[in-house]
Amino acid sequence: MTVSRYDLVHASQVDTDQGAAALELEQLRGHVSEQAFTGETMLLNMGPQHPSTHGVLRLLLELDGETIVSCIPDIGFLHTGIEKNMEAKTYEKALVMTDRIDYLNNLGNNLVYCMAIEKLCELDVPERALYIRVIIAELQRLNSHLVWLGTHVLDLGATSVFLYCMREREHILDLFETVSGQRMMGTYIRPGGIWRDFPDGFERELRNFLDYFPSKLDDYERLLSENPIWKDRTQGIGIIPAEDAVRWGITGPSLRASGVNFDIRKAMPYSGYDRFEFEVPTGTKGDVYERYQVRMREMRESLSIIHQALDALPGGPVRSDNRKFVPPPRSELGTSMEAVIHHFKLWTEGFKVPAGEVYVRVESPRGELGVMLVSDGSAKPYRVHFRAPSFVNMQALGAFTKGYMVADLVGIIGSIDIVLGDCDR
Helix, strand or coil, rough: CCCCCCCCCCCCCCCCCCHHHHHHHHCCCCCCCCHHCCCCCCEEEEEECCCCCCCCCEEEEEEEEEEEEEEEEEEECCCCCCCHHCCCCCCCHHHHCCCCCCCCCHHHHHHHHHHHHHHHHHHCCCCCHHHHHHHHHHHHHHHHHHHHHHHHHCCCCCCCHHHHHHHHHHHHHHHHHHHHCCCCCCCEEEEEEEECCCCCCHHHHHHHHHHHHHHHHHHHHHHHCCCCHHHHHHHHCCCCCHHHHHCCCCCHHHHHCCCCCCCCHHHHCCCHHHHHCCCCCCCCCCHHHHHHHHHHHHHHHHHHHHHHHCCCCCCCEECCCCCCCCCCCHCCCCCCCCHHHHHHHHHHHCCCCCCEEEEEEEEEEEEEEEEEEEEECCCCCCCCECCCCHHHEEEHHHHHHCCCEHHHHHHHHHHHHHCHHHHHH
């Protein structure tokens, strides 16, 4: 189970008041074994700390020697109230806050929120914008997986792969900056399409990256896949049986590594994914090593999808011409007073969305990312709620860490690729 930091006491803190200490321990009953109450096992705080990768997390561990008896994730340290803040803004102004939820899937967060607005408004998206959205979403997946791989191996004591992953990630961030003006938090995907078309030279730079990157993936795998130390630290560790993964609601690479072939891009295609040929990598054992293998293969599939989308990229506009929801082109602002007034009203008052409720989902680098959007007919959302894959995946942490050594815990956490901003929101 996962609990809020306000729900648990810090049971391992020394308290000279024996009565208060006993009360604190009693509050943990049901979360730890009975041996914790007799002193046969030890309660230990791991964190809260900020390793600058996964976010701020505290784990309450019950240990029998160095063996994990129970592990309770304690979250909430990064809570920012993003969902409620979005409800206080117009639909378009709230879009910038989606970038900050899962900060390694900024554009994927933009995408799912815009798709929800488009579904409520029955707003069309031009063909060219659909293809560009796929290209950008897959670049974002590569970016996220590179950060995961680099930090994951760093957690287990390797440094070289981390430096190489950050080197390749810089190329992707440069591409994001070229199209959106920002390396991160670019809010490039907008309701009805995208902010602007690819600038001159972007496609050439993207193809250069697509030609350059596969050999780097080969390098990573040569360093890790048959490395005896890496295999000792990852094989047979943190096993998640397929039936348990489904029961816990785990999605993404962590689910597919357990042998469950479920990818929303295939099962429920969106944004034109049904037009592209790609495989869904799966494993059989569901351990840390297979979660690594699945993500490595996913990066190669993402490269294939981007190649296909670039080769078939249609011409035409990149944003809907429905002026009820979309601002006029910048080129009209210097020649049309009506365009200026329309632009001003959209950015000050916003657009009204028909009353209704929708749920839309996409495949984020961590699993199913969904948004429930409720409209009461006004220019501000009545309710915004995100189904965050990191939150759901991490709640099962206690179930598949039990019985392993405490030294394996960091590797297990890294293998499920959690982002605490995605958990807390």
